[in-house]
Amino acid sequence: MISGLDHLVILVQDLEQATHDYERLGFRVTPGGEHADGLTRNALIPFQDGTYLEIVAFLDPGDPRDNVWGWRKFAKTGGLIDHCLASDDLVADVERLRERGLRVTEPHNGGRRLPDGEEIQWRSASIEQEGRLLPFLIQDLTPRARRVPAGRTADHPNGATGVSALWISAPNPRKAL
Numbered sequence: 001m002i003s004g005l006d007h008l009v010i011l012v013q014d015l016e017q018a019t020h021d022y023e024r025l026g027f028r029v030t031p032g033g034e035h036a037d038g039l040t041r042n043a044l045i046p047f048q049d050g051t052y053l054e055i056v057a058f059l060d061p062g063d064p065r066d067n068v069w070g071w072r073k074f075a076k077t078g079g080l081i082d083h084c085l086a087s088d089d090l091v092a093d094v095e096r097l098r099e100r101g102l103r104v105t106e107p108h109n110g111g112r113r114l115p116d117g118e119e120i121q122w123r124s125a126s127i128e129q130e131g132r133l134l135p136f137l138i139q140d141l142t143p144r145a146r147r148v149p150a151g152r153t154a155d156h157p158n159g160a161t162g163v164s165a166l167w168i169s170a171p172n173p174r175k176a177l
Contacts, residue, residue: 001088002085005083005084005086006051006084006086007051007052007083007084007148008052008054008083008163009069009080009081009083010054010079010080011074011078011081012057013075018043019043019055022045022053026158026160027045027156027158028045028152028156029044029045030044033112033113034113035110035111036113036121037110039058039065039066040058041056041057042054042056043055044148044153046149046153047156047160047161047163048155048161048162049161049163050162051162052148058075068108069136082136084124085135085137086139087138089139090107090125090137090138090139093125094106104126106125107125108123110122110123110124110138120141121142123139124136
């Protein structure tokens with residue numbers, strides 16, 4: 001079942017600069033690693049409530065290839081571009097969403113190489129909305145604690161403890177519903 005918000009995705013052009021900027025805002029930023037597709041890498045801002053911000057950048061801004069989430073079209077503007085919901089049974093959640101009339105991609109494998117070299121894995125699927133894949137669902141194959149650090153890394157000098165709400169804006173709210 002879908003258990004709630006897993007993380008928010010923030011696309012940036014320069015991961016080192018974004019890391020520095022978020023640290024100046026009082027967040028502890030943890031290096032995340034390189035995604036298995038070889039196109040992006042990330043840093044994480046984990047929170048005490050279990051959610052986190054994923055700061056992600058394309059490794060080569062000039063490379064026209066896109067990742068499975070279709071983020072390349074946002075590479076120049078960046079910002080909050082996606083969000084992810086946690087699932088403990090991705091296959092069942094995909095089927096349930098399809099039964100409700102949503103178009104959902106087939107689950108596919110993903111992963112990331114951590115800075116220490118360990119490879120972590122997950123499966124994900126995306127809900128399609130007007131050519132944009134938003135949100136996506138994730139189910140960990142390796143323990144979530146390896147993907148999302150906790151403890152001191154979730155203790156931020158600015159006092160932030162989690163994501164209390166996510167508001168989504170749409171040019172045509174009725175159509176979006």
